[in-house]
Amino acid sequence: MDSIKCFEHEKLIDRLDLSEELPSYWRKLVDIAFNAIDLSCVLRTRIFDQTQAAYSQYKRFGYLPDKLLRDCLAMHQYTGILFFSLLYKDQKLRGCRPPSPVATCSDPTWMNQSSFCFFNVRATDIELEQTGNLIDATRLLPILRAGAIHMAPFFQSIFGIVYAQDSFKIISDDVTNSFYEAIGVSRYDQLRYFIDCCHLTNKAVGYDMTPHTATFSKLSFDRPELFRWLRWSPDYQSLYQDMPVEEQYQETIQRQYVRDIADLASKTCDIFSIGSLEDTQADIKRLDAAHQLVRDVIRQEGYFPMVPHTWNGIGLPGIKLYDHERNHPVWDYRNLEGEDQSEHGIGLHSLFKFHTNLKPNSSPFHDGSDPQSLDTPSYQPTMDFLTNLFPEVHREYGFDFLRVDYQDHVFRNRPLRNGQEVIVCEQLTCSQLLDISNSARQAFPAAGMLADHMGTDIERYRKAGFITILGDEVKFSVNQDKIEKMFKFNAKLAQLSIRDPSLGAPALAMDTHDLGHPMILGMDLPMREERSTFLLRLFLSRFSTGGIGNRPKYETLGNQDFSSGIYRCNNQPGSLKWGEDRVCLSGYHRIEDLYALLKTDLQHSMLLKYRVYEQYSWWLIAEPEIDEKYLFFCWFERETTAGANSKEVICNISSSELPAFIRYEVVQGFNLAAQSTNEFVLSDEQFSLVPSSGSNIRLTWPMFSSWVLRLEYK
Secondary structure (H helix, E strand, O other): OHHHHHHHHHHHHHHOOOOOOOOHHHHHHHHHHHHHHOOOHHHHHHHHHHHHHHHHHHHHHOOOOOOOHHHHHHOOHHHHHHHHHHHHHHOOOOOOOOOOOOOOOOOHHHHHHOEEEEEOHHHOOOOOOOOOOOOHHHHHHHHOOOOEEEEOOOEOEOOOOOOOEOOOOOEOHHHOOHHHHHOOOOHHHHHHHHHHHHHHOOOEEEEEEOOEEEOOOHHHHHOHHHEOEEEEOOOOOOEHHHOOHHHHOOHHHHHHHHHHHHHHHHHHHHHOOOOOOOOOOOOHHHHHHHHHHHHHHHHHOOEEEOOOOOOOEOEEOEEEEEEOOOOEEEEEOEEOOOOEOHHHOOOOEEEEOOEOOOOEOOOHHHHOOOHHHHOOOEOHHHHHHHHHHHHHHHHHHOOOEEEEOOOOOOOOOOOEEOOEEOOOEOOOOHHHHHHHHHHHHHHOOOOOEEEOOOOOOHHHHHHOOOOEEOOOHHHOOOOHHHHHHHHHHHHHHHHHHHHOOOOOEEOEEOOOOOOOOOOOOOOOHHHHOOHHHHHHHHHHHHHOOOOOOOOOEEEEOOHHHOOEOHHHHHHOOOOOEOOOOHHHHHHHHHHHHHHHHHHHHHOOOEEEEEEEOOOEEEEEEEOOOOOEEEEEEEEOOOOOOOOHHHOEEEEEEOOOOOOOOOEEEEEEEEOOOOOOOOOOEEOHHHOEEEEOOOOOEEEEEEOOOEEEEEEEOO
16 A cells, blocks of 8 residues: 555656746745655655545546535645646646636626635634635635635725725735745735636636725825815814815815825825835835824824715715714715615725715705706726726736625616716716726726626616626525516526627525625524525526526535635634535535536526426426427425425426427436435436326426436427
């Protein structure tokens, strides 16, 4: 056995002969791994055994089938580096970065046929209280059966909240491997390495763009002209020089404030010998110290950046008073009816300035003002900044698409005048979002946009440049009414997609990163749903549509084995509570295996017919003129008592609904809705299809199971 293992190790060393060129940061990582391995025979054996096993499995299956997420994290860090080095060598890249799997796509419609996984790098340490990092998180990628990674924000943030970004350039300590940074692999190269590993595993990577920063962010001091500012008197009893808030929002006053803030920030940067607070070449501690001093000075001068208005607000936020105990302004949020909306306020963000000529808590469109006052031009400096964001991160790091945060209400309060949008509240408009989308595509033709919106109104969002939204099924229970609604929409989407293949689609999501929010569902997936419901959602996400009108799957990291904590990890440093549900993981892979098997056949197919009953549904997917069709059965009412799945379901289908076919083949049966831990995959013999009275057919299968049949008509 030892001689065989030594022989395998020698073969692995030959495979790892990376004398050819590597990207510089790859070379450093590989050299560190080999130098460490050479110090210990025990470590060498362990690393080579793990690497050989993982590489062999991945090349055979295209993923790692028998490992929980925590099992991958438990592998040695050098195993991950050597594993990805083997994948790198397989592509014969000769020092170039791995190409994106969508690099040859001429437009973003690839997103319609892809699948997405939300991935918070910070949440990926094996220990609950620790944070993950960009190097070690790569070991999770070979498990995920998704074609695109939606990365959570990874730049510096405040209060532990990843969506309260303090910088749009400085990568957070929370996702940086300090060991590798100390020996020469910068945090920026670590991000490049993570994206390279995504590309090596055939995953596109998405950048999460927020239309706001944290209050007093580094960016707000480097580029104060991109924000609105208010100034308080020295005693904070009133606004500066007793000016009303409406006057302070005027452009002449804003220009004065911007000049003052820029001057104070510039002088502070000179003291610390840095080019700016977001200087990626400077020492991080020096940047943070300079930022603290700038913040103190700016606050002493009475300046505060404007926060976002509420989702249903109008105009700009007003001011109530200054809270001396908590040391921050109390903003006045009003809706169209003048009602206080403070419960929806987000005071830890600073909103970019998108338009000029807006007033606090008022809308000239609704209050009968002079029509001339409806003119609220787009603010070009901010739009120049935002339209250049994706091209910059694509060029620097290799991102493939972008997701835009806080777009769930982009069409609310959007009246038209002479065919043009009237700005009722300070938010990005459809035309501005379209500019961001077009700029991204100019930089990278495949770059599409994903909207932070749970709904099915893709036709509206497509006009704003989005190719994908999240769908709304994830918010609701799996029952007859919701299944009926889903199929009705899926059939409509298929017809729309025939007319316009570039339309885009709402995803079919199993989960999103913020469903645990108290104002949404309030619980993470494992707390609000059982394993069977998750697997039902997965089955429906993969097979309830054909390639025409396909709806992408959307999942979050941790769903695969029922790990929990994704919402918590977005809002405080720490990692997921890793799951141990191997039945769930096996079901996840089995469904994905079947999808991979049928994907080519389904690519040009569409939903032709469906029927939904109280406890189960069936549907037909095929190319209309092709003599092979797929018939799906899904029992969606979950089992409440383990062991009840011995009962049988009898279904009669008339020839008017399902034309006569020559033969059928059982492709797969899954024990999806059962609570028992019986074998997940069922045998063909458990499904029966026989002629019934007249020209009808009678189908029998075990209760709580779902089936896929291939029908032949010639």
